[in-house]
Amino acid sequence: MTETTQDCKAGILLINLGTPDSPTPRDVKRYLREFLWDPRVVEMPRLLWWPILNGVILNIRPRRSARAYARIWQDEGSPLLVHTLAQAEALQFQLGDEIKVVPAMRYGNPSIRTGMAELQAAGCQRILVFPLYPQYSATTTASAFDAVANELKHQRVIPELRLLNQYYSDPGYIQALAKSIRDYQAEHGQPDTLLLSYHGLPQRYADAGDPYPVQCRETSHALAAALELQEKDWVHSYQSRMGREPWLAPATSDSLRELASRGCKHVQVACPGFSADCLETLEEIAMENREVFLQAGGETYEYIPCLNASEAHIQALATLARRYLGGWL
Ligand SMILES: C=CC1=C(C)c2cc3[nH]c(cc4nc(cc5[nH]c(cc1n2)c(C)c5CCC(=O)O)C(CCC(=O)O)=C4C)c(C)c3C=C
Numbered sequence: 001m002t003e004t005t006q007d008c009k010a011g012i013l014l015i016n017l018g019t020p021d022s023p024t025p026r027d028v029k030r031y032l033r034e035f036l037w038d039p040r041v042v043e044m045p046r047l048l049w050w051p052i053l054n055g056v057i058l059n060i061r062p063r064r065s066a067r068a069y070a071r072i073w074q075d076e077g078s079p080l081l082v083h084t085l086a087q088a089e090a091l092q093f094q095l096g097d098e099i100k101v102v103p104a105m106r107y108g109n110p111s112i113r114t115g116m117a118e119l120q121a122a123g124c125q126r127i128l129v130f131p132l133y134p135q136y137s138a139t140t141t142a143s144a145f146d147a148v149a150n151e152l153k154h155q156r157v158i159p160e161l162r163l164l165n166q167y168y169s170d171p172g173y174i175q176a177l178a179k180s181i182r183d184y185q186a187e188h189g190q191p192d193t194l195l196l197s198y199h200g201l202p203q204r205y206a207d208a209g210d211p212y213p214v215q216c217r218e219t220s221h222a223l224a225a226a227l228e229l230q231e232k233d234w235v236h237s238y239q240s241r242m243g244r245e246p247w248l249a250p251a252t253s254d255s256l257r258e259l260a261s262r263g264c265k266h267v268q269v270a271c272p273g274f275s276a277d278c279l280e281t282l283e284e285i286a287m288e289n290r291e292v293f294l295q296a297g298g299e300t301y302e303y304i305p306c307l308n309a310s311e312a313h314i315q316a317l318a319t320l321a322r323r324y325l326g327g328w329l
């Protein structure tokens with residue numbers, strides 16, 4: 001057992017995906033190696049995947065991805081890390097000293113190992129594992145839990161654990177999303193179409209039972225209802241495709257081309273599945289897909305930022321956390 005320095009009633013390990021330490025090909029390669037070797041992320045026999053990953057992907061992708069990271073990197077570091085640290089700090093403030101909130105990344109730093117060690121060193125015998133993924137997927141939520149379990153497997157006495165599996169239908173989360181879109185539109189005006197873009201995954205995973213796309217669709221419908229939108233006012237799509245096999249459809253870039261070809265001139269894009277801005281939103285959506293839409297004949301393309309550490313988001317996360325900590329405090 002780790003020696004305790006102070007007692008907390010419960011700890012929260014606030015997890016997001018992870019990001020490289022710097023936007024250099026070397027650090028991006030190290031990050032991608034850890035990420036893409038996770039069998040939850042790439043479901044392929046290891047003997048087949050090892051030569052593809054090490055012989056092809058890790059020789060090409062790090063340089064390309066490093067260029068993309070360099071476009072969005074902030075003075076304080078990777079946006080995903082900057083936002084996750086701000087979220088943890090704001091949540092800690094909301095929840096008070098009885099509960100210790102520690103941020104961690106599934107891949108890279110700060111690691112789940114150091115996060116768990118910090119919570120246990122503070123005397124937390126009860127830990128809520130809180131992945132910041134509103135929609136459950138085995139590729140993200142289950143993988144985060146694997147990493148926590150992996151840290152405990154050599155301990156004789158393990159803490160009590162709870163996992164917050166998903167919160168896509170939580171009213172606080174839906175209202176926070178609706179507010180961020182309403183606030184954005186109050187400043188920038190109404191678009192012809194609101195596009196709701198989610199990170200994709202291989203269709204094969206959904207066919208095998210991953211509930212992710214069902215939860216994404218339900219999120220979009222709940223958000224459209226909260227915004228009092230009609231069917232014609234919004235579309236739903238999936239981004240970030242990688243590899244050759246079919247991924248969830250429609251692809252965001254296809255939807256943007258299709259919208260432009262149908263005469264939509266002004267689109268606003270939001271990414272409700274991302275709790276924080278990151279490479280996939282700031283580069284792929286706010287930059288790359290802008291070009292797709294404008295080249296296809298669109299005129300105005302606007303990206304609505306993620307919830308990040310906004311007040312409504314932190315309130316929603318704090319309410320969720322208190323509910324999941326029920327009986328422990
Ligand atoms: C097989 C590959 C991938 C699957 C499946 C996948 C699922 C998945 N990912 C997120 C959230 C994020 N992904 C991010 C980056 C990213 N994703 C993949 C691949 C898969 N993701 C790669 C290779 C990368 C790295 C960047 C690149 O080289 O293109 C990020 C951003 C990280 C950052 O540093 O900013 C997030 C967040 C979800 C929610 C998800 C399934 C539901």
Ligand SMILES: [Fe+2]
Binds near residue numbers: 199240
């Ligand atoms: Fe991803």
Ligand SMILES: [Fe+2]
Binds near residue numbers: 240279280284
């Ligand atoms: Fe991407």
